[in-house]
Amino acid sequence: MIPVLRPERLRGRTKLLVLQGTPFCNIDCAYCYLPDRAVKARMPVETIRAAVRWIFDNGLGRDDLTIIWHAGEPLTLPRAWYEEAFAAARSAAPSSWRPRHAFQTNGMLIDDDWCAFFAAHGLRVGVSLDGPAALHDLHRKRRNGKGSHAAAMQGVAALKRNRIPFHAICVVTAETLAHADEVMDFFAEVGVTDVGFNIEEIEGINTGSTLAKHGSRARFRVFFERVLDRAASYGIGIREVRGVLGAAANLPDKEWPGNDQNMPFAIVTVTHQGAIHTFSPELAGIAHPRLGSMVLGHVGADSLAEIVDGQVFQTLWAEIASGLAACARRCAYFPICRGGAPSNKLGELGTCAGTETMACRLGQQEIAEAVLGRVLNEMGRDVVLAKAS
Numbered sequence: 001m002i003p004v005l006r007p008e009r010l011r012g013r014t015k016l017l018v019l020q021g022t023p024f025c026n027i028d029c030a031y032c033y034l035p036d037r038a039v040k041a042r043m044p045v046e047t048i049r050a051a052v053r054w055i056f057d058n059g060l061g062r063d064d065l066t067i068i069w070h071a072g073e074p075l076t077l078p079r080a081w082y083e084e085a086f087a088a089a090r091s092a093a094p095s096s097w098r099p100r101h102a103f104q105t106n107g108m109l110i111d112d113d114w115c116a117f118f119a120a121h122g123l124r125v126g127v128s129l130d131g132p133a134a135l136h137d138l139h140r141k142r143r144n145g146k147g148s149h150a151a152a153m154q155g156v157a158a159l160k161r162n163r164i165p166f167h168a169i170c171v172v173t174a175e176t177l178a179h180a181d182e183v184m185d186f187f188a189e190v191g192v193t194d195v196g197f198n199i200e201e202i203e204g205i206n207t208g209s210t211l212a213k214h215g216s217r218a219r220f221r222v223f224f225e226r227v228l229d230r231a232a233s234y235g236i237g238i239r240e241v242r243g244v245l246g247a248a249a250n251l252p253d254k255e256w257p258g259n260d261q262n263m264p265f266a267i268v269t270v271t272h273q274g275a276i277h278t279f280s281p282e283l284a285g286i287a288h289p290r291l292g293s294m295v296l297g298h299v300g301a302d303s304l305a306e307i308v309d310g311q312v313f314q315t316l317w318a319e320i321a322s323g324l325a326a327c328a329r330r331c332a333y334f335p336i337c338r339g340g341a342p343s344n345k346l347g348e349l350g351t352c353a354g355t356e357t358m359a360c361r362l363g364q365q366e367i368a369e370a371v372l373g374r375v376l377n378e379m380g381r382d383v384v385l386a387k388a389s
């Protein structure tokens, strides 16, 4: 059954506002899903003000709302622009909002001045690192075809020199799977204390994945088990472990059964042109042959009520809700995964109404098995020890 959504049921639902300061990226990763990464446009500061105002005026915002600057390389914009942008966001939010800004960056442009800026604003920083140079440079390439690892490591050195905390996001490709030890040794050596693993996904304009072949599932499981072993010995936090344990500790909510990517307006993405999207941020900026641009409306022009009643939202939500319901009915992993990501379903199955994808088999099912398998082993060991004592 497709839930009927009224704007009043969405109050305070938005946790994350993704703002695309620019679609431009200074590199050209082979697995990137963004079509406009060569476009050097910039979000007008008035659009930032309108985006934050739209969130709060429509009742979606909450005092712990985080703004993440992403979907383009955020550090290609100058610090002076961000000073204006942060002030605009602050002015458009209620005084109870505790400003929280985050950057997801390729790290290449980080220097001491950027570090001073991060510290001054208490920014949360995530750096995209695919492991040692031999793995990273296979896919994370500059526009001239050369690798980007050396420059990213200079940025990481600046972060460490200035004692700026950061986490890493590592994209796992087929080539990564045989190198769990090298990847974890690299993160330990660099001093990374928290890593998230994204599998190479089929979405947006990235229509293939090196993982989309027979045998990847078993190889990924071996890889991830080894990552967990090495993370435990190095004391490195793994985002996916927290995700599985957090989901296992809380049963799905009856009114809000899905996850942040498939429940409406949990995440709102606003493009540099002020176009509003929700669900998976990866749906923003793509042109799908059947669903079109999936733009719900524009900040400063369309209210939440108009958007929720509109054809684009209704079509998308009907499809996503149908996929969510099918996942809840059929999949044993639903209590952990909560229905997957619409961007993966659309990219792999051609519809958000589907269920299983390569992305969820690896990124949800195998990870859940690995993490929960260890929890059960620990519990069994505790029972044996308790009986023996």
Ligand code: SF4
Binding pocket: 327, 328, 331, 332, 333, 334, 337, 338, 339, 340, 341, 355, 356, 357, 360, 361, 364, 365
């Ligand atoms: S693991 Fe896949 S099939 Fe199962 S709930 Fe998640 S998306 Fe649906």
